[in-house]
Amino acid sequence: MDRNFLLALTLSFLVLALWSFYTAPKPKPAGEAPAVAGETAPAAPEAPLGGPPPPLQPAPAVPTQTQPIADEKLLQLESDLVRAAFTTRGGALLHWELSHYDDAYLPGRPRVELTTFDPERNVGLFTPLESLGQGDLRFAPFELEHGDAQSVIFRRDQQGVRVRKLYRIEPGSYVLQLRIELENRSDRTLQPTFRLGWPTRGRETHDWAELSLAALVEGSLEQVRLGKGGVPAGGMFGGGSAEPTEFPGEVAWAAADTRYFLAALIPELPREAATRLTPGGNGLPASVEIAQRAVNLPPGQSTAREYRVYLGPKEAEHLESAGADLDQAVQKGWFPALTNFFTAVLVATHRVVPNYGVAIILITIVVRLLMFPIMQRQMRSMKRMGAMAPRMKEIQEQFKDDKERQSQEMMKLYRESGFNPLTGCLPMFLQLPVFIGLYYALQGAIALRQEPFFGWMHDLSAPEALFVVPGLDLPVRLLPILMGGSMVLQSRLTPTTMDPVQARMMNTMMPLMFTFMFYQFASGLVLYWLVSNLLGIAQQLLVNRNPEQ
Numbered sequence: 001m002d003r004n005f006l007l008a009l010t011l012s013f014l015v016l017a018l019w020s021f022y023t024a025p026k027p028k029p030a031g032e033a034p035a036v037a038g039e040t041a042p043a044a045p046e047a048p049l050g051g052p053p054p055p056l057q058p059a060p061a062v063p064t065q066t067q068p069i070a071d072e073k074l075l076q077l078e079s080d081l082v083r084a085a086f087t088t089r090g091g092a093l094l095h096w097e098l099s100h101y102d103d104a105y106l107p108g109r110p111r112v113e114l115t116t117f118d119p120e121r122n123v124g125l126f127t128p129l130e131s132l133g134q135g136d137l138r139f140a141p142f143e144l145e146h147g148d149a150q151s152v153i154f155r156r157d158q159q160g161v162r163v164r165k166l167y168r169i170e171p172g173s174y175v176l177q178l179r180i181e182l183e184n185r186s187d188r189t190l191q192p193t194f195r196l197g198w199p200t201r202g203r204e205t206h207d208w209a210e211l212s213l214a215a216l217v218e219g220s221l222e223q224v225r226l227g228k229g230g231v232p233a234g235g236m237f238g239g240g241s242a243e244p245t246e247f248p249g250e251v252a253w254a255a256a257d258t259r260y261f262l263a264a265l266i267p268e269l270p271r272e273a274a275t276r277l278t279p280g281g282n283g284l285p286a287s288v289e290i291a292q293r294a295v296n297l298p299p300g301q302s303t304a305r306e307y308r309v310y311l312g313p314k315e316a317e318h319l320e321s322a323g324a325d326l327d328q329a330v331q332k333g334w335f336p337a338l339t340n341f342f343t344a345v346l347v348a349t350h351r352v353v354p355n356y357g358v359a360i361i362l363i364t365i366v367v368r369l370l371m372f373p374i375m376q377r378q379m380r381s382m383k384r385m386g387a388m389a390p391r392m393k394e395i396q397e398q399f400k401d402d403k404e405r406q407s408q409e410m411m412k413l414y415r416e417s418g419f420n421p422l423t424g425c426l427p428m429f430l431q432l433p434v435f436i437g438l439y440y441a442l443q444g445a446i447a448l449r450q451e452p453f454f455g456w457m458h459d460l461s462a463p464e465a466l467f468v469v470p471g472l473d474l475p476v477r478l479l480p481i482l483m484g485g486s487m488v489l490q491s492r493l494t495p496t497t498m499d500p501v502q503a504r505m506m507n508t509m510m511p512l513m514f515t516f517m518f519y520q521f522a523s524g525l526v527l528y529w530l531v532s533n534l535l536g537i538a539q540q541l542l543v544n545r546n547p548e549q
Helices: 001-022 318-322 335-353 356-370 374-400 403-417 421-444 477-495 500-518 523-544
Strands: 073-080 082-087 092-102 109-113 143-147 153-157 161-169 177-183 193-200 212-217 220-225 246-249 249-255 261-267 273-278 286-292 302-313 467-469 474-476
Touching: 001 261, 073 143, 073 153, 082 318, 092 143, 092 302, 153 467, 193 261, 212 246, 212 273, 212 286, 212 335, 212 477, 249 273, 261 318, 261 421, 286 421, 302 318, 356 403, 356 421, 356 523, 374 403, 374 523, 403 467, 421 523, 477 500
Parallel strands: none
Antiparallel strands: 073 082, 082 092, 092 109, 143 153, 153 161, 161 177, 177 302, 193 286, 212 220, 212 249, 246 273, 249 261, 261 302, 273 286, 467 474
């Protein structure tokens, strides 16, 4: 790995940062004033089939339950993958626990629970249904009509309107089916708008360090990244808006998204769906809502909407079986095919070598062997350029006042020596897709979650810490420090045509910058980079010691 490659990687990270900044979801236009919290919003007119859904109403305020309802009943459902608890309070979901995932960062290693909100003040899969004219029903009492091991039905009858919420866990899946039925037994025509919501809160543990609200709108992934307290992080530059973000277009799903887990609402008819992503703050949780356009419901008629809710890990098998392009919630970078390939290779290698740290080392060796001819050509080119450096410096000094003549003499020197400067650049660009694919595979693979390497490295998906400096709460991470040292050694071994002062500055600044940048990266990714550097050093020594090159 030479200096040009490091510069290219730095530029790549800058491009990623700028891309994150400029593609941040746009806030709702100021002209779309929300309704006042607590008031009943007017029902939206029925849109023609296939037409745009109405704006989400009422106001984006997220109320919480302040008083317990009388005779609240709970019902537990369980499958081979999940354990869930439902409540008659709002006919909603209260707990969703993943049976095969625990959290090593919490006392007692409890099972991972995706219902991160306060169950005494909030409920999951709430349905306000304000357009029925009965107020906000998200916490209204329902009756338990039916319940068994994998399904439950809640019913509410009031003012001649029957509301039923039917839940069913799909066997062998993390998908929960939800059907909302409305029956008009009154003497007036209703125009109900179906709205389904999911509250969420961040946690201090590693799994929730990258919480965001996300939606797949017209095939594009839109995100509102949340920082501490639920305030939008605003990409890598901060300053995100705390206002709700609405997307009235075709919505395939909307979700609370973390690095390894997903809570996604999937509407039955995406073309009729709109979504609102509401950041939390001021004691309120963040929330994701899906709304579908109003329908006419005359007396004696009934209507229904169906949803599928994915509440599980970002495992390719389960995401693909759930459909709705949920796999787009997994970050794969600019080369998703390479990311998928390296993720599959990582899992396959682990089946043979049951230690993911060793698997990363083996994959790194194989990648370096496959890249050996390209790297060899690049290193030879750099060595030849280093040998030409004195002559190049003479030409620059001799024709410093005549840039055109200087360029001509440089080209003449290249022709006489048979050197092509492009031979040093092409290998650099060929390596970038491989690095980016490996970066996303190692940074986001759920297979690495809480997987130990050895010694103090207990989790390859998190930054390692050899020890913490007392009083400063500063973790000392050995892998990034070793990686920075390997970069210093590699840069000193790489021939260069730079001015010695500039070279020394570059040899110091680049390793420091990358050490700082990698200090918070997953230890599995830093391990790959360190091993790759060590192999690059060995190859550079081989090139430098060969007098024929």
